[in-house]
Amino acid sequence: MKSRNVFVIAQKEVADHLRDSGFLVLLATYTLIVFASTYMYGSMKHEAGSVLLSSINVKMISLFGPLIGIVLGFDAVVRERKSGSLNVLLTHPLFRDNVIAGKLLGSMLVLAAIIVFSVFVSVGTLLIFYGADVGQTELVRIAVFTVLTFLYVSIFLGIAVLISTMVKDGTDSLTYNVVIWLFIGILFGGVLKAAVVILTGDTSNESVLITQLLNMSPLHHYAEAVLGELDLSFGGFNSEPVIGGIFDTGYSLTQCLKEFWMNIVVLIVTPIVLFIATFITFLRKDITL
Numbered sequence: 001m002k003s004r005n006v007f008v009i010a011q012k013e014v015a016d017h018l019r020d021s022g023f024l025v026l027l028a029t030y031t032l033i034v035f036a037s038t039y040m041y042g043s044m045k046h047e048a049g050s051v052l053l054s055s056i057n058v059k060m061i062s063l064f065g066p067l068i069g070i071v072l073g074f075d076a077v078v079r080e081r082k083s084g085s086l087n088v089l090l091t092h093p094l095f096r097d098n099v100i101a102g103k104l105l106g107s108m109l110v111l112a113a114i115i116v117f118s119v120f121v122s123v124g125t126l127l128i129f130y131g132a133d134v135g136q137t138e139l140v141r142i143a144v145f146t147v148l149t150f151l152y153v154s155i156f157l158g159i160a161v162l163i164s165t166m167v168k169d170g171t172d173s174l175t176y177n178v179v180i181w182l183f184i185g186i187l188f189g190g191v192l193k194a195a196v197v198i199l200t201g202d203t204s205n206e207s208v209l210i211t212q213l214l215n216m217s218p219l220h221h222y223a224e225a226v227l228g229e230l231d232l233s234f235g236g237f238n239s240e241p242v243i244g245g246i247f248d249t250g251y252s253l254t255q256c257l258k259e260f261w262m263n264i265v266v267l268i269v270t271p272i273v274l275f276i277a278t279f280i281t282f283l284r285k286d287i288t289l
Helices: 003-019 021-046 058-073 078-083 086-088 096-130 136-166 168-201 206-212 218-227 253-259 261-284
Strands: none
Touching: 003 096, 021 058, 021 096, 058 096, 058 136, 058 168, 058 218, 078 136, 078 168, 086 261, 096 136, 096 261, 136 168, 136 218, 136 253, 136 261, 168 206, 168 218, 218 261, 253 261
16 A cells, blocks of 8 residues: 555545535534534533533534534545546556545544534633633543544444445435434434333333443443443433543543543444445445446
8 A cells, every 4th residue: 555645545535525515514514503502501501610621512512423424424435436536546556445545534634623623613612702711631631522522423434434335326325324323323322212111121221231232332432431421312311420421520531531441442443443344345346337
């Protein structure tokens, strides 16, 4: 694999996203949602005398952030394939691994920039309108939160690009990705809760079965690492955390990382596995029209 070719493809991918009017509209909408939700959520927390960290609307970011990953990846391969540009691209002196690696790198760079920007918008809103204090503790934990959010959204980017390599139409790819987002981000907790109650009659949030099944959801690992909660989906499992995730200043960051290390490992490993699966699928896929 030639790194120069990978970076050239990555630059092209970044430029394509920045020229896409649909993506820019979604980005503007997402920014507005982050600003509005942070302003309203911060107002309630500010009146209660809470600190800056507890005023960041994690649930809203966890719900709409994956949409950015989906938009960045759902047509990454299928668009090039349908237009015939993928065949033309491979007539140049570069290999398939250069193409898919460049596309993944470009999309990840754009995603990282958006996540950092959204966190700046959220924190900036609280600083400007409520004058929240930001010390070294807050800055470090916000940085960790930014990394965890990037990893979480990267999972949906990985799913989107993987599906894009497997289907033949961009509409199908978008549909499958939206269904996955709806199930994981909105319906998973409610569906799981209903299924457990129907099958076992157990309505407790502390059952071993519920904990095991929740481990299948990336949202669970993200919610537990950031807030210490089991689930953030609608109708899901409410819990009173012992440690409120990395935002709980009653515990040191080291203690929080030791408590939630398994969740963090899952958030790191899952996108890597998805990217490897995408890499292998693309190398074996027939890309002819």
